[in-house]
Amino acid sequence: MKRKKGLSCKNIFSSLSKYIDKELDDSLSEQIDRHIGNCKPCKAFLNTLRKTIRLCNKFKPEYKFRIQRVKPNKDLEEEIKTTFTHFFRETR
Amino acid sequence: MEKLQKRRTSAEKITRLLNDIRENKSNAINRFLKEAQQTVLSFGMKVCGGHVQDAEDTMQEVLVRFFRGARKLKFNDTKVLRVWLYKVAKNACLMNRRKGKYEPIYMSSINELLPRNENGEVQTLDIPDWSRIPDKLILEKENSHIIQKALLELPLDYRIVLVLRDMEGLSTKEVSEVVGISETNVKVRLHRARLFMRNELSKYLSPIYEKGERVEEEKGAKL
Numbered sequence: 001m002k003r004k005k006g007l008s009c010k011n012i013f014s015s016l017s018k019y020i021d022k023e024l025d026d027s028l029s030e031q032i033d034r035h036i037g038n039c040k041p042c043k044a045f046l047n048t049l050r051k052t053i054r055l056c057n058k059f060k061p062e063y064k065f066r067i068q069r070v071k072p073n074k075d076l077e078e079e080i081k082t083t084f085t086h087f088f089r090e091t092r
Numbered sequence: 093m094e095k096l097q098k099r100r101t102s103a104e105k106i107t108r109l110l111n112d113i114r115e116n117k118s119n120a121i122n123r124f125l126k127e128a129q130q131t132v133l134s135f136g137m138k139v140c141g142g143h144v145q146d147a148e149d150t151m152q153e154v155l156v157r158f159f160r161g162a163r164k165l166k167f168n169d170t171k172v173l174r175v176w177l178y179k180v181a182k183n184a185c186l187m188n189r190r191k192g193k194y195e196p197i198y199m200s201s202i203n204e205l206l207p208r209n210e211n212g213e214v215q216t217l218d219i220p221d222w223s224r225i226p227d228k229l230i231l232e233k234e235n236s237h238i239i240q241k242a243l244l245e246l247p248l249d250y251r252i253v254l255v256l257r258d259m260e261g262l263s264t265k266e267v268s269e270v271v272g273i274s275e276t277n278v279k280v281r282l283h284r285a286r287l288f289m290r291n292e293l294s295k296y297l298s299p300i301y302e303k304g305e306r307v308e309e310e311k312g313a314k315l
Binding site: 047 | 101113114121125134137138159162163165173202206207218219220221222223224227230231233236239240254258259261279282283286287289290293294
């Protein structure tokens with residue numbers, strides 16, 4: 001394992017999600033920035049982890065509806081309206 | 093690196109439509125119903141796998157339970173309704189899912205998810221940077237199954253957290269409310285699930301990337 005400026009690659013791995021989500025304090029985040037700048041494998045690992053998250057963001061499962069979507073009749077629509085009116089009553 | 097695109101997540105769309113209903117905008121209820129069905133069906137497919145019928149059955153149940161339960165909610169913030177929708181969807185999905193022959197229950201430890209060489213030693217000397225492969229190429233029909241496949245290799249507890257946070261776009265706090273675990277626990281599960289997904293995608297995408305690199309090198313040599 002490489003060790004660069006205080007943080008080992010292994011240390012980096014355990015904090016990468018928080019680093020990506022910007023949940024680390026500035027000091028640790030800067031240490032990771034420095035390490036990543038000098039460590040090609042860690043940079044590749046970070047890039048591919050970021051890419052994984054982005055692919056998850058964009059992923060849509062493939063399917064076709066086999067049944068019709070629910071289209072509410074008048075009664076059901078009224079019931080739904082009542083539910084929402086009740087829920088939002090304090091802001092109306 | 094490709095630019096991070098600003099996309100509206102399912103959770104954001106739901107919130108937007110709930111705000112439209114609050115403001116009495118025209119046709120807002122029908123638009124909400126359409127989006128809610130889409131959201132619940134898609135969530136069910138991601139969590140329970142490729143059983144469309146299961147996801148459809150779940151969807152019907154979820155909407156009925158959602159409206160019944162919503163009357164009892166006390167807060168008027170749309171986020172409460174959003175969390176409630178996913179909570180009902182998650183519960184229905186767990187109740188209805190068909191347990192497959194193989195349902196993963198074991199989750200690798202962080203150490204097991206670190207890059208290793210052929211001898212099993214942790215090392216970071218050579219990690220192919222397949223992030224350079226365009227998203228579009230990976231998400232094309234013939235490749236998109238790798239994401240669903242990797243997702244279903246994740247134990248359910250981890251899969252639900254990853255789907256809610258990275259696919260549906262809920263915040264850590266909202267995920268903790270839907271799943272009923274602490275925010276710290278959400279973060280721990282999310283990190284391990286992301287590492288797991290990266291490793292699974294790596295198995296498929298590294299060879300594609302390396303093949304492309306070799307082609308580029310050969311092209312370069314000819315110039």
